[in-house]
Amino acid sequence: MKELTSYISEEKMIRLLDFTNELIIHEGSFSSKLKNLCIELDAIHQTHTTFTVVYEKEIQHLPSLRFNEEFQIQEDRQLYKLLLQDPIPIGWQDLEHLALHRDTHYYVTNQGFNAHYYIPVYTKKNNPIGYFICYYDQHKDEHMNIAQFTDKITKIVQLIHKMQRYQTQIAQLTLVDAHTNLPSYKQFLRIIKQHKAKNKTGVIKIVEPGEFSKVVELFGRPAGDVMLKELGKRLKHLSASENSEVARFTSSSLIMFTPIDFHTIEKTRNAPITDAANSPFIIAGQQIYTTLKIGIAPFEQGHTEYDAIRFAESALTDSKLVPGTQINYYIEQSNRNVKRELLLLNHLKQAIQQKQITAHFQPKFEVRRERIASMEALARWISPELGFISPGEFIPMAESSGLIREIELQIIEQVLQWQQQRQYDGKRIVPIAINISPEHFYHPLFIPKLKSLIGQYYADPHFLIIEITESMSLFDFERAKIILTKLRLLGISTSVDDFGIGYSSLSYLQKFSFDELKIDQSFSRKIDELATQTIVKSIIQIAHMLDMTVIAEGVETLEQSTILKELECDVIQGFYYSRPLSIEDASKLLDEQIHSKKIQFNH
Template sequence: MTSSQFFYDPLRVQLLDELKQVYIKLASSEQDKQDLVISLDATTEHGDLLTRELLNKLHEFHQQLECFEQEKQNLYRDKADLEISLATITETTDLFQQELINNRYHLEAEINKRNQKLELQNQQLQKEIQERKKVEAQLHLAASVFQASREGIIITDAHANIISINQAYTDITGYTEAECLGENPRFMTSGKHGNNFYQRMWASILTLGHWSGEIWNRRKSKEVYPAWLSISAVKNEVGEITHFVGIITDNSLQKRSEEKIKQLAYYDALTGLPNRLLFQEHLTQAIKRAQRENHRLALLLINIDGFKDINDALGHPVGDKVLCYTAKYLTHILEPETPMIARLGGDEFTVLIDNLERIQDEIEIAAQIATRILSNLNHAVTIEGHEIFLSTSIGIAIYPQDGTELSTLLKNVDIAKYEAKNKGRNSYRFFTKNDNAEAHKRLTLQNALRYALEREELFLCYQPLLETNTKNIMGVEALIRWQHPSFGMISPAEFIPLAEESGLIIPIGEWVLETACRQSHHWQQQGFTPLLMSVNLSVRQFNQPDLIDRIIKVLQRTDLSPNWLKLEITESLAMNCATKTVQTLKILKSLGIHLAIDDFGTGYSSLSYLKQFNLDILKIDRSFVADISTENDITLVTSIIKMAHGLNMQVVAEGVETEQQFDLLRANGCDYVQGFYFYKPLVEKDITKLLAQQESGQLINVSSASFF
């Protein structure tokens, strides 16, 4: 609805209503006129009787008609006036309405313009509000980060005076904000950095705008600690420095972790000595330095004799303590003379001797140190109630004559160590070029030995044991031999150490035991007088947890009575783990098996343990028999015989090769003899012939016996 319509329509409606009433009245008059005409026509038809009445009525009608006509004319005039008024009003209304429409258009255009402007202003205001909120959020976040940060934050003015710190900075340094405000951070310096350090730091800050690095500071508690510090310069719009911001991280835990990682990576967890990795790095650097400065190095590789046997017999906890004892002892007797003592792994330790100018010096000093180690580590030690006899074997290699690279030196010193062990242990040996050939042969034999059993290259010989007074054969000792298809007959002294080192001694030893027992029972089945079958037990065999069960099963499989089996162990084996030896020997003795200690006099024996071992036979080592020609040696052998008899043991002398030796042994009460003077080791068929001749009373001539 327009504005003109809003103001004039009520009047227009009124006029229209009045005009409508006029039309209604005119319509009514016309209707009355029609009624009168009808009535007049009707009266005429009825006659004169009604004439008078009709005339009266006609007169009245004419009067009324005149009135009506007059009223009609008035109504027409009113109608015309109304129509004129209505037209005037309509025209006026239209004009006013057009004006209102025009005004409305301009007004609406202005309103739209203002609305657009207000909308734009509103959008700008909303954007400013959002930006302000974002800035406020950032400020709030920055404040929260500042206080909640785990890194210490310190803010100074342009003169490096502290104006703010966060809580983490207090936690790290121990200083509160009140104690720091206005102070220069230099009051927390540790004294571990010189002036040059700080000069370089500030030069970087002032030129590059930042610096970061590790720094050592001092806490309020006076503790010096490592930290990682980052400093940035804050500049205004014209590039002037207004503040410095430092972020500090306490690296104490990281340093401790790094030290722990370094300890785990470079040091042996058990002994605390440098490990193989650190030793190799140190040796590599020493080689480079020796090349550069033209001097020499000596490398000693130390191995604990029989360590695996200690582990097998007494368990790894005892073995670990032996290693710790050895490491501590080496450190005690060698530091600070040697630059490095390390544990390479297992029971191997190494000593590096550095910075010697002449090879004579290197060899002499290496020999002196090796001798000192051997002498100091050649004794009994009690660990967890077990008396253990320690000894070592040492290989020595010299740079540069035995190798100019780390791998070559380590290989050659290992070869030298093996040769030292192979030559009787408790000794040292310098590497020689011939050792390389020996090492190659040893490796070849070790590989071939793995197939020797299944290829039936191994066989047994038997060396008779004679009663001294009657010279009758009372028993035999089973001795293993190896007939290699390429290398020929290989000495037990060559392949037995290889078998022990590789672990093949276990199946080989069990094969020897079963083969010997079966042969002994077979001779009994042939009707020969039963013989005492002697079998040597290796260290690894003796230390097997199920040794007793294995022996019982062998006896059951071969049907040999335990009374006809004699087991021999070496003196060093018996004394190495004496406590366990006593227990094992006691069980074997209860089964009826005879027990002997072999190579007596070559090791370290305790008379108290010899008594506890409850042995049947003591075998004097061939080295004493060979030198029995002198008075002192006769006295020594005689003392051994008397001691053994005093402990209720019989005595066997090994290695009897001359009549003089035999006569002296018999004269001094030796019970049995064994050696080349009578018989060398014989194969089964020759022993069978020998036994047959003994049964018939005709001993075979020694010179005609076949032997190996």
């Protein structure tokens, strides 16, 4: 661009090139970029020149620009086309009547410009982009090479046009899912935003083949794409409205908008959408039947498109919990539950850091000697902001979020601190049972960390009982056996919790050796039934033959306690004898037993 730099200073040239680079990467239409280019050129040349670009699309729109009765619209269009054919200088009077320049005419003449130069701009494939015009004062700029300068500027226009075309192509690719040729999620969002702007309501549906992961595992990812592509066609065909939109949502699901009243379909439960799974999908030449998991939510005023999609996802999650083809309709309570879960999760992390979760002890009473045999440590959380949080709410959340191990380690440490203090005070210590989750039990540092804490507090491991649930063995039999053996070698007792509710209860006892067996509380609640008594009696007899202590949990009435005693249950635990107590109250109860030899209970 040596000729160009001779026309304008090097500093202005650098400015122009920098500006061009910004234009290329900036989002916006081709028209807006050309407008900004002309504005920048005007600024660079100050009062010497003014620039304008008229491009091909504007020429096609000339019928809407009737301005001069003595020239017909068709003639105007033809004249512009002629101008695109021959890049020659044209005098001012030749362009004075042209429709696209009428608005510019007043400004140009008012600025004292009396000459112009026109040159067409083409792509490299000789397709017309439009033409570039520089208006100038021929008396002031007669020595400037306007033609040569304008010719170089057109190359910038060509570059902007080329990059704009690439950007448009890339943008189009993001609007279509390449694997299914369905609209992409991005395009789906654009469409429903347009519906929202027009105050159109409807429903959002998220549909996922129940066997999608198996299809992918057997036939590969392309097979899954084939299934979703066909499913998309079926959903569109079965839709209650021609204006429905179906798009790819995730790798395994589709998302759909239908302009229909949510409450109507929720009440009638009329969902022909499930018919999409009536016929098989042809995958790799094989017929594959699948179930459908569907979540449906309203898309109404007052909710953003993201809210509606989130609601549908929530409904989809619930539908996955039920076997077979399942439709779930979003209810407001679900949203409140999710908000509650997020709130608790945030506070739970703080609670662990600040050690707000404390151990409470629930005594276990030996039937024969009528005294406290041991106690179970239970986690309790009283949040400064939220108040008491039920363990039935925060324990499952801690397990699913991976925080349960930290909570259990804090409970273990509180137990060992209590035992150490009572040992220093010369008071009676009883074994404390601690529930351990599967994640913690199988953690590689479970045994090393436990040994470390025992050593730190100079604790007697014989006063620790590790409780694990019956379902624990389903994770890894061999590893469980090794870990239980290590606990036994340390002198720590083990207990199987919630016994009797699993499908492999007896085989569980056959494979593992436990010190205690805790009968699930569901048996205690129905112990007045003869069938339940028969089952419990059999469990107690088997456990005794294996030299195990039997504990019945969840005992709440005198009748339940009496029957369990008659069935020769060794230890009873439940609200009938004592609720979970703070460490201080549990210590007082234990001390009272020592002095009175027998505890008086208030039932």
